[in-house]
Amino acid sequence: MSLRRRADGGPARDDWALRAERALVRAVSISLAVLVGVQILLANPSVRPYLNYAHRAEGIRLDHLPAVIQADGSRTATARPSGTVTLRLDGASAAAGVVRVNGVESVTVTALPVSIRVRDGDVVVVELGDGARTDGGVVTVVATGGNVTYPRVGSAFRFDGRVARLGPIVVRR
Numbered sequence: 603m604s605l606r607r608r609a610d611g612g613p614a615r616d617d618w619a620l621r622a623e624r625a626l627v628r629a630v631s632i633s634l635a636v637l638v639g640v641q642i643l644l645a646n647p648s649v650r651p652y653l654n655y656a657h658r659a660e661g662i663r664l665d666h667l668p669a670v671i672q673a674d675g676s677r678t679a680t681a682r683p684s685g686t687v688t689l690r691l692d693g694a695s696a697a698a699g700v701v702r703v704n705g706v707e708s709v710t711v712t713a714l715p716v717s718i719r720v721r722d723g724d725v726v727v728v729e730l731g732d733g734a735r736t737d738g739g740v741v742t743v744v745a746t747g748g749n750v751t752y753p754r755v756g757s758a759f760r761f762d763g764r765v766a767r768l769g770p771i772v773v774r775r
Contacts, residue, residue, distance in 0.1 A: 682721040683773040685748025689728065690715040692740050692758070699730035699764075715744055725769035730761075741766040749774045 740758040752772035
């Protein structure tokens, strides 16, 4: 604010300008205080799910979000849709191997076709043993069940080394 005065002793600016400036300074100060307060609340993990929808939805397909999210940020137990996928090995020598679902060994493969239970979003990996030859080999999906929409029957997945990756699996409700 200016300390200069007009010749008649009044303020250098009109009263309405001073009031407008004070209102703007107050509005900016209040906005800054609210911004800092919300940022402090967002730093608290127990409050964050209520203020930021994107945080709790990160990495989750939106069409399968759980109905309720608890106060501590945990999700309610809702079963993901599941189904079965039957796989066959074509064009590679089949030494003993494993089928992994999300990195966890699901089935030990000694002979294919093999049927495995999958849930929506799972990643299936067929890994052949040390003595296997995979030149030109593929894993073919011969059957699906339980509303599995990907991979489709007849889909072929090539080996990269001794590993073939299928997924993520899509199962509709």
